[in-house]
Amino acid sequence: xxxxxxxxxxxxxxxxxxxxxxxxxxxxxxxxxxxxxxxxxxxxxxxxxxxxxxxxxxxxxxxxxxxxxxxxxx
Numbered sequence: 001x002x003x004x005x006x007x008x009x010x011x012x013x014x015x016x017x018x019x020x021x022x023x024x025x026x027x028x029x030x031x032x033x034x035x036x037x038x039x040x041x042x043x044x045x046x047x048x049x050x051x052x053x054x055x056x057x058x059x060x061x062x063x064x065x066x067x068x069x070x071x072x073x074x
Contacts, residue, residue, distance in 0.1 A: 016047060023054055031063045038063075041070050049073055 024042060028034055034042075045053065056069055 016050075019047075019050060019054075023050060023057070026054075027057055027060075027066060030057060030060060031066060034063075034066075038066065038070075041074070045073070 020043060024034065024039060027042070042050075042053070052073075053069070057066075060066055060069070
């Protein structure tokens with residue numbers, strides 16, 4: 001039987017995957033299709049960076065805005 005800690009960790013991982021998926025969808029709706037390289041860069045962000053990206057994406061107007069934001073954080 002899985003421990004409570006293991007269940008909580010799986011739940012947390014699932015939530016983080018959903019959050020990343022939602023951010024990617026929002027980015028694509030706003031900026032157009034993202035390249036695989038950009039998807040990989042977004043997927044590589046830490047949870048706190050994902051939260052900051054969720055806020056920043058409202059200011060993005062061009063795909064270059066996302067690229068600049070990513071470059072300033074890596």
